[in-house]
Amino acid sequence: MKPGMLALGILAALAAGVHPQAAAAADQIVIGDIDDFSGVYADVAGSGAVEAVKMAIEDFGGSVLGRKIVLLSADHQNKPDIGASKFREWADQNGLNVLLGGSNTGVSIAMAKVAAAKQIPFFAIGAGGASLTNEDCTAYSVHYAYDTTALANGTATTIVKNGGKTWFYLTADYAFGTQLQTAASKVVESNGGRNIGAVRVPLGASDFSSFLLQAQGSGAQVLGLANAGTDFSNSLKAANEFGITHKMKPAALLAFLTDIHSLGLQTAQGLYLTTGWYWDLNEQTRSFGKRYFAKMKRMPTMDQSGYYSATLTYLKAVKATGTTDSAKVMAELKKMKINDIFTQNGYIRADGVMIHDMFVMQVKSPKESKYPWDYYRLVKQMPGEEAFGPITGLCPLARK
Amino acid sequence: MTEILGVPVAVILGQLMLGLVNGSFYALLSLGLAVIFGLMGVVNFAHGAFYALGAFAALLGLQWLGINYWAALVLAPLAVGVVGVVCERLLLRRLRGLDPLYGLLLTFGLALVIEGCLQERFGASGQTYPVPAALEGAFNLGFMILPVYRGWVIVVSIAVCFSTWFIIERTRLGATLRAATENAPLLQAFGVNVPLIVALTYGGGVALAALAGVLSAPIILVSAHMGSSLVIVVFAVVVIGGMGSILGSIVSGLMLGVVEGFTKVLYPEASNVVIFVVMALVLILRPAGLFGKE
Numbered sequence: 001m002k003p004g005m006l007a008l009g010i011l012a013a014l015a016a017g018v019h020p021q022a023a024a025a026a027d028q029i030v031i032g033d034i035d036d037f038s039g040v041y042a043d044v045a046g047s048g049a050v051e052a053v054k055m056a057i058e059d060f061g062g063s064v065l066g067r068k069i070v071l072l073s074a075d076h077q078n079k080p081d082i083g084a085s086k087f088r089e090w091a092d093q094n095g096l097n098v099l100l101g102g103s104n105t106g107v108s109i110a111m112a113k114v115a116a117a118k119q120i121p122f123f124a125i126g127a128g129g130a131s132l133t134n135e136d137c138t139a140y141s142v143h144y145a146y147d148t149t150a151l152a153n154g155t156a157t158t159i160v161k162n163g164g165k166t167w168f169y170l171t172a173d174y175a176f177g178t179q180l181q182t183a184a185s186k187v188v189e190s191n192g193g194r195n196i197g198a199v200r201v202p203l204g205a206s207d208f209s210s211f212l213l214q215a216q217g218s219g220a221q222v223l224g225l226a227n228a229g230t231d232f233s234n235s236l237k238a239a240n241e242f243g244i245t246h247k248m249k250p251a252a253l254l255a256f257l258t259d260i261h262s263l264g265l266q267t268a269q270g271l272y273l274t275t276g277w278y279w280d281l282n283e284q285t286r287s288f289g290k291r292y293f294a295k296m297k298r299m300p301t302m303d304q305s306g307y308y309s310a311t312l313t314y315l316k317a318v319k320a321t322g323t324t325d326s327a328k329v330m331a332e333l334k335k336m337k338i339n340d341i342f343t344q345n346g347y348i349r350a351d352g353v354m355i356h357d358m359f360v361m362q363v364k365s366p367k368e369s370k371y372p373w374d375y376y377r378l379v380k381q382m383p384g385e386e387a388f389g390p391i392t393g394l395c396p397l398a399r400k
Numbered sequence: 401m402t403e404i405l406g407v408p409v410a411v412i413l414g415q416l417m418l419g420l421v422n423g424s425f426y427a428l429l430s431l432g433l434a435v436i437f438g439l440m441g442v443v444n445f446a447h448g449a450f451y452a453l454g455a456f457a458a459l460l461g462l463q464w465l466g467i468n469y470w471a472a473l474v475l476a477p478l479a480v481g482v483v484g485v486v487c488e489r490l491l492l493r494r495l496r497g498l499d500p501l502y503g504l505l506l507t508f509g510l511a512l513v514i515e516g517c518l519q520e521r522f523g524a525s526g527q528t529y530p531v532p533a534a535l536e537g538a539f540n541l542g543f544m545i546l547p548v549y550r551g552w553v554i555v556v557s558i559a560v561c562f563s564t565w566f567i568i569e570r571t572r573l574g575a576t577l578r579a580a581t582e583n584a585p586l587l588q589a590f591g592v593n594v595p596l597i598v599a600l601t602y603g604g605g606v607a608l609a610a611l612a613g614v615l616s617a618p619i620i621l622v623s624a625h626m627g628s629s630l631v632i633v634v635f636a637v638v639v640i641g642g643m644g645s646i647l648g649s650i651v652s653g654l655m656l657g658v659v660e661g662f663t664k665v666l667y668p669e670a671s672n673v674v675i676f677v678v679m680a681l682v683l684i685l686r687p688a689g690l691f692g693k694e
Binding site for chain 1: 415421425525526528665
């Protein structure tokens with residue numbers, strides 16, 4: 001075959017490949033999920049979240065407006081550029097209708113910018129940073145599950161009211177850790193407590209004991225752990241080993257069910273934490289938890305059930321408006337009430353925060369735990385408005 | 401209380417102690433790297449993965465077969481050492497005589513495969529290995545509370561490090577190993593099975609990493625990526641000590657643990673870069689490393 005012919009053949013093959021896909025996009029609803037599938041946060045959402053989305057699609061009947069619902073997923077490897085470029089690629093080539101984004105605030109901020117540029121709804125589920133609905137807010141962003149403000153309001157308020165007046169923080173030295181520490185410090189002060197100091201620990205440190213001895217030396221009553229994932233687990237483990245937890249009360253500013261499972265109740269018992277959801281709250285959450293467990297062999301985290309709920313919420317909005325037009329769907333999203341296994345009477349505020357009740361929990365002791373995954377005792381159910389606080393005015397979409 | 405540079409003496413002593421604990425891990429890990437580089441010329445990027453594999457071997461041995469900590473201390477490094485020997489015979493051996501870059505790329509790939517498989521099977525969030533009952537509790541040293549287990553780590557690590565140094569530098573076996581590096585064909589002419597020695601060397605170096613993994617299992621969560629950030633620090637330690645210098649890697653491992661410990665008090669944010677700053681300084685002033693031969 002002549003080179004010219006070959007080139008023509010390739011072009012023809014390419015055209016044939018592209019055409020049906022473009023046509024297919026019109027009779028499909030495309031949901032994308034970009035999350036950490038291989039790094040430190042892979043257990044918090046990751047493949048479990050994909051399973052939750054599949055369950056939601058199945059529960060919804062597999063199609064909406066007569067169009068089949070399909071799911072794409074990709075690993076952002078905790079790199080903002082990868083997350084943003086994958087999002088752009090799906091928007092340009094795969095007819096993406098909505099994006100679900102998992103762990104990592106940095107990646108989510110980058111993806112929110114793409115959402116605004118491409119005008120595609122973006123649900124941030126699992127990123128903590130409250131800046132996503134403040135400085136970094138967009139008209140297409142929704143922040144689901146939890147944020148740093150709600151975590152601080154839940155855990156810090158409860159501990160200060162229980163007598164933990166003086167705080168020292170062990171803070172992960174990046175955007176998420178500092179946002180969390182700032183939020184907690186404000187709450188501690190406004191409740192009459194005092195912030196004694198903090199030590200900024202590099203992300204992924206191999207040993208926490210030096211930092212912990214500094215915390216102990218401060219004489220504070222509460223050890224505020226403003227970190228996440230393995231950093232959180234390893235620092236709490238070392239605090240136990242060095243006997244620091246006898247003198248200071250540890251406070252998890254962000255801990256997931258998977259972290260507690262890794263640590264074991266012997267180490268984690270007594271810890272206060274705040275969560276947006278727990279599998280053992282009521283009949284509805286339990287039945288979802290058991291369905292999920294049958295597939296994944298572990299109970300879902302708040303992020304994973306958040307993924308389920310966000311998918312249903314989006315599909316309901318599409319059904320209600322009869323279109324996938326982003327502006328109309330966003331308007332409906334900010335109008336509707338959210339009632340499902342994740343929350344009752346939840347709603348999406350003008351700045352994009354999904355307001356819903358948060359739960360302050362205390363980790364049970366091995367004796368109190370009666371069955372597998374029985375880890376939390378409910379301390380307080382916080383109404384959504386109290387947990388997420390008033391509109392700050394930092395997001396131009398929502399004036400004070 | 402007496403103070404030095406505004407820091408109480410008790411705090412300084414405490415950090416010195418913790419620095420020695422961390423330094424023990426650095427020494428043990430960099431020793432394995434130094435053995436492999438010194439005797440084989442391979443830059444073993446899979447070292448962190450073998451460290452994780454050692455910890456997993458101990459954990460799974462306990463969960464599946466009921467093998468206790470003391471047995472795991474011997475069996476896990478042995479098992480991982482065998483994996484190392486197999487890797488050498490199947491893969492690394494084919495790269496002998498090529499640019500060291502190929503060995504580096506191969507071991508880096510090997511690390512990704514091992515860590516990927518561990519994560520796929522056991523998840524990202526890690527698992528807990530219990531502290532053995534005989535090593536529970538803590539010593540009160542007056543200036544600090546030192547968990548018994550951490551003290552144990554220092555003792556084991558220093559004992560293993562210096563025995564390894566003694567074997568390589570002072571025994572006939574060590575002399576044979578070193579001869580295999582210097583002049584393999586000549587040694588082979590004397591009837592020594594050089595390829596076998598090389599494979600066992602790699603297995604031995606890797607077993608040291610696995611031993612460090614078993615030692616750290618009760619301290620930190622056992623997870624696929626537990627070695628990936630550590631291995632970079634350890635490479636810096638090897639460079640500071642002098643590539644391939646056995647004694648250099650032991651002494652600089654312990655020393656850098658202490659330097660890092662003090663940084664954690666004086667300027668915590670810099671604690672993960674201080675070792676690299678030292679490395680840059682050493683490379684400028686003594687390019688062969690502190691104990692390296694020019």
